[in-house]
Amino acid sequence: MQKNIIISGVGGQGILTIASIIDLAAMNLGLNVKQAEVHGMSQRGGAVESHLRISSEEIFSDLIPKGKADIILSIEPMESLRYLPFLSPDGVIVTATEPYVNIPNYPELDELLKTIADSTKHIFVNADSLAKEAGSAKSYNVVMLGAAAPYLEIAVEELEKAIEMLFLLKGKEMVDMNIKAFRLGLESALNT
């Protein structure tokens, strides 16, 4: 088993939390993990990405080769396309549809979504409304993780167990809310 996942978004959107949950679940299953992150200058409201690789065999490169990503999991629609060169021809884009506009020349949303739809297999998620339904707009990223879950080849229970482990320090309420967010995302992807 091997999965190459690009997680993308804008600095501060919580992509590292998504990565931590998948990392933890994979490690619990005894899989090998490599996850390259972005720190420093590029974090300040700029585009950020994480290369996450899980495999039952030894993983060498910390970076996913171009054309070899199975999934682009994006918390922001335009950012999903920035990493298109990494996506394998039969890969999938799972992206939130709400744009994060902090630049003056942000493209038209319709054009963006059409470009994604024309490029590859895709799942669009209204992450904002699902996150609010779960109880907090901040669970946006976990909604997106749920939506990507069907493509990760990691059992849903393992991912939920990892969410529990990660949020336990912040209290049971946080765990429940994030599990709910995860399930809403998952459901939304399965019904697409």
Place this chain on the structure above:
Amino acid sequence: MNKQLLLGAEAIAQAALDAGISGVYAYPGTPSTEITQFIQQSSQARESGVRSKWSVNEKTAYEAALGMSYAGKRALVCMKHVGLNVAADAFMNSAITGVHGGLVIVVADDPSMHSSQNEQDSRVYGKFAMLPVLEPSNQQETYDIVRYAFNLSEDVKLPVLLRIPTRLSHSRSVVVRTEATPQNQLDPTQEKNKWILLPVNARKGYHSLLEKQTQLENFSEFSKFNKVISGAGDKAVIAFGIGYNYVMEVIKTYNLNMPVLKLSQYPLPEQKIRDFTEKYQDILIAEEGYPVYEELLKGFFGNSKFRGRLDGALPRTGELSPNVLAKALGVKTNDEQTVPSVVAPRPPMLCQGCSHRDLFDALIQAMESYPQRHVFGDIGCYTLGALPPYNAISTCVDMGASVTMAKGAADAGLFPAVAVIGDSTFTHSGITGLLDAVNDGSAVTVIISDNETTAMTGGQDSSGSGKYYDICKGIGVDEKHIRQIVPLKRNFEENVKVLKEEFEYKGVSVIISQRECVQTAVKSKKKAAR
């Protein structure tokens, strides 16, 4: 021992703790910051009393680490690549003094300049100082190599340089620890003369360093970190450090069969390389960073069997990747897909509510009436003031250069001569330059944009918080010309007025523009709520 998911940076920190360090010394800098941060947050470090506060700059960090080594204990010192330029005086001379307790210096290089001003390769410094250099390829090897480095340092009585690139420092993987070693006891060196670098002693020390080179090479010959991965054919690869990962990725993905010599410990093992290179006619050299060893192996007159960054087989600049290695190894990959044109660039920017923003608004207004509008900038978040919509900064060169460049430009007659420097950068390397300006009576206005933290690297404590007024006064800036402003929208008019008044003053003036970083403010609010 338990498996842990650690960043390369964190693997270094954990290994150093397990190796029994008594202190870590560092100034924050991407991609090295997380090493020290990990130790600061480690309960193991707290329980065993490992000292870990941030240093004022890389030079003070290095010297303190050397002092700890003098006293017989193990010390770790960490910095980013350009930080070694600052610490270079101490670093070069510590190769002559040698060490007593184990001393490992970690330098995190930033090929492709993700967060840096250049992509200098610290291995050059290692060669320059004639010290052992270690360059691990993955997180587990990083842990193991740090453990080894402390023993090596005490065996050969020299500092050991560990070099990692961004992609290893900031990539996470599973690490298994080995049993921890206790700290050394206090045991100051008795070999006093070798630490006094008077010419008579320094000459001896230099000879001793030269004599140790054979021993160092021997360690490299038999190092478990340098090994041959067998394969067939007459094409081969020599892969250095993280370059090994990319090479092996390509070999595995495309089922190639070719021998690889993996190198992670230098000086180069001559015999090992001779034995390997004699067998093959086409050898690709994969180095992350400068073609340091490629140049050496190729020689001045060139040897066409070695390919790499110098002949264009690999790009001359930037970090390596599986794709550039695939191309260099003659593999056809499907990577023609480009980024769709609809995607707009999203560069980093100053946060909403950031105090630097209000300072730049006032500064731009205050400069407006002058025909010459040059603002000397420095290293930190506020460098982003160089980008639109502000376009407020004319220079960004090195830590502290804003003050001294403004002074030099003022000496040349530029008016007004304005510097903008962050609080942490000011204590790092700005104070000495300000003293130059005071002694020369230069007509400069130095704005210290004090957000009470080292913000760009994630909000580390700043060495001079609460002391800037006293520092400036203490080195002789006229109190009437040390002004304090609060960069807020409602103070805009007043702030513009203060700036203009000080521009007009024909001597040294300092404006301390103080308001807490919005990021750390949010963090401390959260902390207080808990």
